[in-house]
Amino acid sequence: MRALLVVFALTAGNAAFAADGKPVYEKWCAPCHAAGPGHPGTTALAALYKGAKPPALEDRTDLTPPVVKQFVRKGVSVMPFFRKTEISDAELDALAAYLSRKR
Amino acid sequence: MRTPPGVSESDFGAALREFEAALGKEWVFTSDEDVDLYRDAYSPFWGEPDERVPSAALAPNSVEQVQAVVRIANRRKIPLYPISTGRNLGYGGSAPNASGTVVLDLKRMNRVLEVSERNAYALVEPGVSYFDLHRHIQEKGLKVWIDTPDPGWGSPMGNALDRGGGYTTHQFRNHFDAHCGIEVVLPDGEILRTGMGALPGSKTWQQYKTGFGPWIDGLFSQSNFGVVTKMGFWLMPEPEAYLTGTVFVSKHNDLIPLIDTLNYLESSRVCQGMSDLFSPAMGLPAAYDAPPFARDFAAMIADAVAGNPKAMEDHAARSGKGYWGCTIKFYGPAKVLQAQWEYAKEQFGRIPGARFVDGELIRLPLTAEQKKTAHLVEFGVPNLSIFAMGARNENTPNPGNGHQWFSPIIPRSGEAVFEANKVFMQAGKEFGLPVPPFSIPFCFWERSFVFLFGFPVTHDAEQNKKTRAAFAQLVKIAAEHGWGEYRTAPAYQDLIMSTYSYNNNALLRFHERLKDAVDPNGILSPGRYGIWPKHLRGRRA
Numbered sequence: 001m002r003a004l005l006v007v008f009a010l011t012a013g014n015a016a017f018a019a020d021g022k023p024v025y026e027k028w029c030a031p032c033h034a035a036g037p038g039h040p041g042t043t044a045l046a047a048l049y050k051g052a053k054p055p056a057l058e059d060r061t062d063l064t065p066p067v068v069k070q071f072v073r074k075g076v077s078v079m080p081f082f083r084k085t086e087i088s089d090a091e092l093d094a095l096a097a098y099l100s101r102k103r
Numbered sequence: 104m105r106t107p108p109g110v111s112e113s114d115f116g117a118a119l120r121e122f123e124a125a126l127g128k129e130w131v132f133t134s135d136e137d138v139d140l141y142r143d144a145y146s147p148f149w150g151e152p153d154e155r156v157p158s159a160a161l162a163p164n165s166v167e168q169v170q171a172v173v174r175i176a177n178r179r180k181i182p183l184y185p186i187s188t189g190r191n192l193g194y195g196g197s198a199p200n201a202s203g204t205v206v207l208d209l210k211r212m213n214r215v216l217e218v219s220e221r222n223a224y225a226l227v228e229p230g231v232s233y234f235d236l237h238r239h240i241q242e243k244g245l246k247v248w249i250d251t252p253d254p255g256w257g258s259p260m261g262n263a264l265d266r267g268g269g270y271t272t273h274q275f276r277n278h279f280d281a282h283c284g285i286e287v288v289l290p291d292g293e294i295l296r297t298g299m300g301a302l303p304g305s306k307t308w309q310q311y312k313t314g315f316g317p318w319i320d321g322l323f324s325q326s327n328f329g330v331v332t333k334m335g336f337w338l339m340p341e342p343e344a345y346l347t348g349t350v351f352v353s354k355h356n357d358l359i360p361l362i363d364t365l366n367y368l369e370s371s372r373v374c375q376g377m378s379d380l381f382s383p384a385m386g387l388p389a390a391y392d393a394p395p396f397a398r399d400f401a402a403m404i405a406d407a408v409a410g411n412p413k414a415m416e417d418h419a420a421r422s423g424k425g426y427w428g429c430t431i432k433f434y435g436p437a438k439v440l441q442a443q444w445e446y447a448k449e450q451f452g453r454i455p456g457a458r459f460v461d462g463e464l465i466r467l468p469l470t471a472e473q474k475k476t477a478h479l480v481e482f483g484v485p486n487l488s489i490f491a492m493g494a495r496n497e498n499t500p501n502p503g504n505g506h507q508w509f510s511p512i513i514p515r516s517g518e519a520v521f522e523a524n525k526v527f528m529q530a531g532k533e534f535g536l537p538v539p540p541f542s543i544p545f546c547f548w549e550r551s552f553v554f555l556f557g558f559p560v561t562h563d564a565e566q567n568k569k570t571r572a573a574f575a576q577l578v579k580i581a582a583e584h585g586w587g588e589y590r591t592a593p594a595y596q597d598l599i600m601s602t603y604s605y606n607n608n609a610l611l612r613f614h615e616r617l618k619d620a621v622d623p624n625g626i627l628s629p630g631r632y633g634i635w636p637k638h639l640r641g642r643r644a
Contacts, residue, residue, distance in 0.1 A: 031234070031255065031487040036475075038488045043392070044495035044502070073140065077502045078493045080144030080192060084137060085162045085210040085230075 021098025065096035143196030145505030187229035187261030200630030248483035255485025286333035309335035327628035347462030351425030355412030359517030376432025384419035534573035600633025
C-alpha cells in the first residue's frame with residue numbers, strides 16, 4: 001500500500017511538473033515549433049523526417065528530457081541556444097517533462 | 104577561468120565576489136557551461152581563437168542593481184557588455200566585441216512600465232520582448248499597435264538602440280526614430296534621463312522627444328556611453344483599415360520612374376506602409392524555400408543587369424505578369440485609403456503600360472482567420488516565421504548555422520539599384536559569395552534603400568574565413584561607390600567604422616573624445632561600433 005502511494009505521488013508530481021512546462025513551451029518553442037504553416041522549426045523537421053516522425057514538437061512521443069535539454073542549451077542549425085535568464089534550469093526541467101510526457 | 108583583457112585572475116575573482124554580493128550568487132554566471140550560452144550563435148568566427156567570447160555574465164533585476172554592478176566594474180576596471188534580450192542574431196547576438204568582457208544581461212528587467220492608449224506610447228525595460236509588449240497590450244485590450252521587426256523575440260529597446268526597423272508606417276517602423284525618452288546608467292553609476300525626463304516630476308517624458316538643450320539620445324545607440332535601462336516609444340493608434348494596391352510595369356528601365364513615383368507618394372505620406380518592390384518576370388524576391396534559379400535563367404537576368412534586357416522583357420511580356428511590380432500599403436480610415444490609392448494610380452499611370460491590381464480592403468483588427476495568412480508584422484503582430492530563411496526545407500536539405508547580414512544603404516533611385524546590382528553581383532562572383540543574380544532593395548527606411556544580403560555562417564572555420572574575407576571586400580567596394588552599411592556584427596564594426604572616414608576619421612575621433620570623457624576607464628562595451636577606450640585603442644583591426 002505504501003509503495004502504491006509513493007508511485008501515485010510520483011506520478012502526480014510528474015504530471016504537475018509537465019503542466020508547468022506547457023507555458024514554457026508556449027512562450028519559447030511554439031513560435032517556431034507549433035503545428036501548421038509559418039513555423040520554421042516545424043517546416044525544418046518535416047523536411048528532416050519526411051513523415052517518419054510528426055513535425056510539430058507537441059505531437060512527438062519519442063522525445064526524452066536529455067534530448068530536449070540538449071537542443072535548448074546547444075541549439076541546432078539556425079536554432080540558437082537559450083540562456084538561463086530566458087529559460088531557467090527549473091523551467092527547462094518542466095519543459096523537458098512536458099515534451100516527453102507519456103500519453 | 105577566462106578573464107577580461109589585462110585583469111588578473113585574482114582581481115577578477117575579487118570583482119566576481121562583489122558582483123555576487125550585489126546580485127546574489129545565482130545571477131553571476133561563471134561556469135563555462137553557463138557562459139557559453141552567451142556566445143553569438145551566428146558568430147562568423149565560430150570555434151576559432153578569434154571568436155569573441157565573454158568571461159562571465161551578470162543578470163541584474165533592477166536599475167539599482169545595474170548601478171551597483173557598474174560602480175563595481177568602474178572601480179575595478181572590469182569591462183561590461185550590456186545586452187537586452189540578446190537576440191541580435193545576424194548582427195552579433197549576445198557576445199561582446201572584446202573577448203573576456205563580462206556580459207551584462209538585462210533580460211530579467213522585463214517590465215512593461217506603462218502603456219498609454221490615450222497618448223499612444225509605452226515605457227519599457229530592456230528585457231521586454233516584442234512578444235511581451237504585444238501580449239501586454241492584447242491582455243489589456245488597448246487599441247494601440249507596436250511595430251515589430253521580423254524576429255518577435257527581440258527587445259523594442261535593444262532593437263531601437265541597434266537602429267533596427269519594422270513593417271508598419273513610416274513614423275513607427277524606424278525604431279530609433281519612434282522612441283521618446285531614455286533612462287541610462289552612466290559608466291560611473293549615475294542615472295541620466297533624456298528629453299523631458301530630465302525635468303523632475305515631468306508629465307510629458309513620453310510625449311515630447313527633445314526636452315531642452317542638446318538632444319543626446321542618439322549617442323546611446325550603436326555606441327558604448329551608457330547602459331540604457333528604460334526607453335519610451337510612440338505607438339500607433341489601431342487604424343480602422345488596411346489596404347494594398349499593386350502596380351505592374353513592363354520594361355526594364357521602367358524601374359526608374361516606378362521608384363521616382365514611389366518616392367513621391369511615400370515622402371508625401373500618400374502611402375504610409377512599407378512598400379514592396381519585386382520582379383514577377385525574374386521571380387524575385389524568391390521565397391526562402393524556392394529552388395535555385397536554372398543557369399540559363401540566371402544568365403538572362405545577368406544580361407538584363409548588364410544593360411541588355413530584351414530577352415527578359417520578352418519573357419515578361421510572354422508571362423503576362425509584368426517586369427517590375429510594386430505594392431504600396433495604406434493604413435487609416437477606409438474611405439481615405441481608397442482615395443489615396445486612386446491618387447497613387449493616377450501618378451503611376453504616367454508610366455506607359457502601367458497596370459493595377461486593387462488589394463482587398465481589410466477592416467481592422469484582423470480576425471483569427473485573417474491572422475493565419477496575413478504578413479503579421481505589417482499588423483504589428485510579432486512572430487518568428489523569418490527563421491524559415493536558412494532553415495532546413497525541401498530545397499535546402501543541409502542548412503547552415505545562421506547568417507550574417509551585409510546591409511548597405513543605397514540611394515532611392517532605379518539607376519542606383521541597377522548600379523548596385525552590377526557591382527555586388529560582380530564582386531560576389533569574384534569573391535565566391537552567394538549574391539543572387541538580382542537583388543531587390545527594401546523600403547524600410549524613408550528616403551533610402553537598404554540591400555540585405557544574408558551570407559551563411561557555418562561551423563566550418565575554413566568556409567567562414569573565406570566568407571569573412573569576401574564580406575570585407577564587399578564593404579570596401581561599397582564604400583568606394585559611396586555606399587555604407589547601416590549596422591553590422593562586431594566582427595566587422597571596426598572595418599565599417601573605418602569607411603566612415605571623412606576628414607581623417609573626424610567622426611570616429613569625436614566618438615573617442617566622448618568615450619574618454621564619459622567612460623575614462625573604458626568599462627562599457629569596449630570596441631562596440633568601432634569605439635575603443637584609450638587603453639585598448641591599439642586593438643582596432
